[in-house]
Amino acid sequence: MSGVSSMISKHTATPSGDTPALSIVIPFYNEAGNVDALLERLTAQMALIGGSFEIVGVDDGSRDATLAALIAACERVPEMRIVKLSRNFGKEAAMLAGIQEARGDRILLMDADLQHPPETIPAMLEVADRGVDVVYGARSNGRNDGWLRNTLSRQFYRIFASTAEMKIPADAGDFRLFSRRAADALRSLPETNRFMKGLYSWIGFSQESVPYDVGVRSSGSSKWPILKLFSYAWDGIISFSALPLRIWSVIGTVIATGALIYAMWIVISTLAFGRDIPGYATLASAIFFLGGLQLLSIGVLGEYIARIFAETKQRPIYIIEDIFGGTDDDGAK
């Protein structure tokens, strides 16, 4: 591909050429300080493992020197290609772009910040050799994210499992090794709103975990402030379950039944005891209560409609601005 002619690729065909045994897909967003250390450890590990491999680095619209560092690294690491997205599309989109570009028989996803140790790769490959389609890294040393985050994330997994009727392993992240067919399944899913943690489980296939120790972020900072995590969790639940919609039918039924019984009580008590109806307070609180509930339910409805809106636009999930590195003509720079 030449110049900045943007390739809008939602389902690009796998480029022809030799297929390496392993494609390593890494999203980079403002990770300039990590590029060299990561590649050094990764290539050292791959030299030990042997076998053909490629590294697909996705620059997710970084605003620091990440791209320059990656391009410089291409000189040293001939197995590396860089896919530069036209802006920051988010980690999920960046990973998809990498999977889409990967040619290998197996595809490994890992973070750029060295929290996913390359030294775990041999153990993952071993499990994959047994025919397991998805091998995911499971954090063996917990998350070290502090009490609040830990509790919230535990609650999220619980709620997700009960609403989506599908379990996602709590200790797993995006450190994963896919067989070609599992990766193809993953990239065939057309939705724009991609909650990867859910999609990993949704595709099925045999899945097994391999424990690893999460490293501390080696440089830079996490891009996940707690508010963003909330919206991520909400996204996950909404995109995998219609339960938040159905809940309102239940609440509506309960309230309507209660209101009916109350109305009957008023009629009976008025007839039997001839009482006045001092109803102002009841009326006011009922109106406010129901008004609030209705707004809430409309809000939930809106969340789903917003997602339908996003999906119907059928926009590509990411846009590639440029590709660097690689040995074939179209990618060479």
Ligand code: UDP
């Ligand atoms: N990342 C990305 N686009 C983004 C945010 C993050 O490609 O918009 C990449 C980031 O460069 C890193 C990985 O996703 O390689 C994980 O990000 P981070 O370390 O911030 O997440 P955490 O480890 O805190 O979950």
Ligand code: MG
């Ligand atoms: Mg990280």
